Amino acid sequence: MAPSKTQLTELDSADETIALQMTRWLTHLKSERRLSPKTLEAYARDLRQCLDFLCEHWGTRVTLARFSLLEATDIRAFMAMRRADDIAGRSLMRALAGLRSFGRFLEREGKGKVGALSAIRAPKIGKSLPKPLPMASAKRLADADERAGETRETWILARDAAVMALLYGSGLRISEALSLKRREVPRPGEGDVLVVTGKGNKTRMVPVLQNVLALIADYVAICPHALLPEQPIFVGARGGPLSPRIIQLTMARMRGALGLPDSATPHALRHSFATHLLSRGGDLRAIQELLGHSSLSTTQIYTGIDSERLLEVYRSAHPRS
Secondary structure (H helix, E strand, O other), X not given: OOOOHHHHOOOOOEOHHHHHXXXXXXXXXXXXXXXXXXXXXXXXXXXXXXXXXXXXXXXXXXXXXXXXXXXXXXXXXXXXXXXXXXXXXXXXXXHHHHHHHHHHHHHHOOOOOOHHHHHOOOOOOOXXXXXXXXXXXXXXXXXXXXXXXXXXXXXXXXXXXXXXXXXXXXXXXXXXXXXXEHHHOOOOOOOXXXXXXXXXHOEEEEEOOHHHHHHHHHHHHHOOOOOOOOOEOOEOOOOOEOOHHHHHHHHHHHHHHXXXXXXXXXXXXXXXHHHHHHHOOOOHHXXXXXXXXXXXXXXXXXXXOOHHHHHHHHXXXXXXX
């Protein structure tokens, strides 16, 4: 189906041949690759910024034919411009990944080969990760009594405590926790597993503690809004979907009350889950499955494991040791 006029006129720096292929590329990423809306938005923004730069760099609107003749020096100039704007290495790497994806799509569609994109080395990025919280602090975040002095309604305090407990108890991403439907969360004593939909619409099974299910049940029992089986179990003050921003703000208030550093975020609870499991002898492969990582190297970086720790696991587990 041909893209709408609005989609085509978004690219003031490029002609309709580029706009058409960009729309088809994004549709492909959404339907075939099942990339998240945020990733699609970031890729589209990165490509538009590159086209804007090339338009000014070349002094003319970008055409498909001209884009296929892209040179490595053009890409380096674009990356240098972005870096001059204090863009982090991770964002630069994502921009290059998006451009390469667009180039591969053009090649598959028979619209030219942009060889220069594969000749550019990806920028180095620092391994900046959230720091794990002390076990005692992570547990206190899931205690509604810690916020007893606040004027918020009791059911909201119970809701926030249940979400925090779920993030730490099962190592979920905040988006995964808030997308859980009521029918997907067992009542206490009626199950101990959640089926979670993570990145790329991939599902995985994760265990859930009975005390976490009890906190969720306490919230459900006093929630003033109807929680239908097919709707999210965690809702906002007016009964609509709960925004991740609400949990982030709750975490910010609690870290001040508990004397925790700024690194104490909802995502840090997921990091704490993995780190605390590992420190108690948890298997690296099992933690990888629980977190939903496709690569073990991602889990290694995520949990802050160094090479010495990997050697320790190797020496203790290898049958010839």
